[in-house]
Amino acid sequence: MTALSIAVALGGPLIGVIGFAMSYDTLSKKAASWGFSEQLAPWFPIGVDASIIVFLALDLYLIRKDTPWPLLRLAAHAMTGATIWFNASSQGEIGDDVVKAASHGVMPFLFVIGVEAARRLFIKKTQLEAGTHTDRIPLQRWILAPVATPRFYRRMRLHNVASYPQMIRREQDLIGYKQWLTRKYNGDLSKASEDERLPMKMAAHGYTVAEALALPERQEREAETRAEEQERRRLDAETRREVARKRAEAERLEADGELEAVRARVEGETGQARAHAKAQVGAAQRAVVLEEQALETAVIAEARAREAEAARREAKEREQKAAADLQTAVLERQAAEKRKEAAEADRVAAAEASAIETAAIAEARKVAAEADRAAAETARAAAETRRAAAEADRRTQEENTRQEVALAQRLAAREAAAEAELRAAEARLAAAEIERSAVETEDAARLTPRERAVRKVARMTFAAGLTVDGLAAEDVHHELCDLISIADVQRELAVSSTDTASKYRQEAAALIVHGYRP
Template identity: 55%
Template sequence: MTGTQKWTAAAIVVAALALAGIGLYLSFEHVADFAYQQLRFGSLGKGQLFAVGVDVGIMVMIAVDLLMAWLKRPISWIRYPVWLLTAATVVLNAASGAPAGAWKLLDYVAAGAHGVVPVLFITVVELGRTAIDRVVRPDREERDSIPWLRWVLAPVATARIFRRMRLWGVTSYPEMIRRDQQLIAYEQWLKRKHRGDISQASEDELLPMKMAPYGYTVDQALAMPEEQEQAAQERAEEAERRRLDAETRSEIAKAASEAERLRAKGKVEAVRAEVDGQTGQARAHARAQVSAAERAAALEEAALETAVIAEARAREAEAQRKTAQEREAQAAAEARAAELEHLAAQKRKEAAEADQAAAAEARAIETATVAEARRRAAEADRAAAEMEQAAAETRRRAAEADRLATQEAERQALAAARIQDARKHEADTELAAAETRLAAAEAERRAVEAEDHARLSPRERAVRKVARLALANHVVPVGEPDAVQREVARCVPLAAIQDALQVSPATASEYRQEAAALLTGGYRP
């Protein structure tokens, strides 16, 4: 806006304000007197307040209307209360100057003169509002006005045109005239086609007349059946397409669900088979360990029986040893007796020799045969004593051999008992290891079921399996993450992860690092 334009706008605003002041001044006294005298407000002051309230209300609503139009947020209905209050002011001004008797022409002119300034002010306000609307919204399409001459010459037809323009947003008056002319021409063509009887026309042919009050042109009305059929066909095609898409999505969803269910079932079956295999292996180990324990118990019982038998044999050997000792003592006593007997025999021999010599001398009648018999008897006694001594030595050697055999049997029984103890300890150790493996298999099964319930990905399952493998290898995840990482790397080699998960060394290393981080974060199956 140029400077001249700004000064012109300012002058217009000042003139409008002056006009408003003049209108307020002229209507104030008349409205206040009329309110006091005719409307019975009680006092002149109250009548004046009424006049001021009406005028101020008009000015406030006009100011709000202009402000909202300037802010591009016009309030269209606010103009109608302004018009109504202005009309009320005009009526009150006219009534205040009405004569008491019959009205003359000059009285009507005077009453009309009271409304000139308010109507002029409202006209200026509407002009300013329209100017503001055009300035702030230059792209707004303006509605053409119908020439007043047409209103005079064809009021009914013009009213119909005005109604259709207002109802259906037709802003161009020439466009509305063209539509009306097309409708009249089409109606005439239809009458000519049916020889003046338009009632013989079909429903489709009568559409332009029926749809004209709703803002349709002749071409739009005639194209409606085809457009509706095309729209119906498009809707049917769209519905069919949506149905096919829905069926396709349903089939895809079903296939995906079935595939997911089969994958989940396969995973569950694989895990179940793995767990069943581990459980069966653990149970087989347990049964083998139980069988080994039973065999060990049987061997222990046999060893106990052997020990009892060995103890009985040892006792028997001890008894035999004591018997041998007694026999040896008896043999020694007998040998001593034999020796004494031998000495006695020698003494007797010497005595016999002495007797022989004496007999030779004293008994002359004793013959040589008797002496020989005595000698032979002495030799027989001596031979018997030697044989008894040899028998005693033999019994002593037999007792010593029995004692050595008893000691050997005792050593064998002790060795067998030690072997039985070692086997029993080994069976207990194997049974404890089997129970540990069974508990580990059960923990693995529960962990797999929890992972299935949590719907973990295969990588998360693999990482958790490596974490459980680390815990099974006695990894204590306590301390800094680097320390836990080194402990897991020390206790869980990559080869074990590759054998357990069938992955590459790089993937096994990644799984081991993620498992260490998982253990550091507090994971416990």
């Protein structure tokens, strides 16, 4: 085999080269006489012979890739016939000198025979490697059994039986089984059961005797396997449904527990806020009552002020009247003095004019003058008394006015405090509503306790007055730290670790930077 392989490897290419050279020499000379130009005439034999090699090589390549295309082989054979014809007819008419024509056409023919032999060997090797080789039915069987062999060939090809001896054994087994069944039922195969007749029925479908007899048992096993698999899937599905139901029930109970806890906490906070709000509303109502009372008091105070003003005017009038009385008294005293002087002058004049007046008359005039003076003194004392009383009334009225103004100021301060407390209560109530809404949103989002804590710290920061417009990320953190201390976070979230509270503040700042708003 080694020697044969060497001989083929050396001789085949040698024959091909010789045939190609002879064909090239013959056709290149003849092409010029067939109308080809001097430049294209040498390329004519190359195109014809190279096409044969390319078509055959491409055919072998496609066979190797398990995608054969018979048209390539037919094209190669057609070009082989053409080059044989061209070479044979290059020396004139083929019938004029058959030997000469054959000598020019035999070399391309030998080349194609060599290529076909290599192709056959290549295809056989490829089929053996791929496991697709099929034995051929010997020629003697076609000759000796011309009727049965086509049916034999048909079953062999239809059922992809590659081995001819294996197909023979199948036929022998089927014939032997039929003979055994005939002997078992004394030649009446109709008495055989359906399972016993299966090999004859299934032979046309490629089953062997053993495969046909084992078919019912195999189908029963497959049916049992399918039933077991179906039952297993059903049990698995029931188990999964039960597990899913229990898991869903557990999650529901857990969610209900969390919801109840949050609801209790929110209701407590809301109740507390409402209580504070009610207290503040009550305080506001009391403040309103006090305000009304203050208004009434202010009205009373205004009335008293008007009365005091009237009293002041009356006192002033009395004072003016007293001053007038005092002036009158002064004038009266001056008049008295003048009258006294006049009386004295009269007395002197009288004494000088008349010496005849008696001592009694002079004494009487003196008593009268003394009486007038006493009356003037009394009037002046009365005027002083009235002026002192008017001054006391004025001071009393000013003190009353000052007390009324102080009372009005205290009432206004209380009213402002009540208004501020009312606004604080409303703010706390709004904060409680925001907190409740945020908790409900967090429950719907199924946030973790840590995420809830971080969001609560963020809400505390906004409630403390944080404004993030125009602030950088680090500025937001600094502002948050200024507004909310670690102690505030520990107190609100019941956290004992300062490190955890600090991390909550950092995460809250990052959450606010990324757009969180309560």
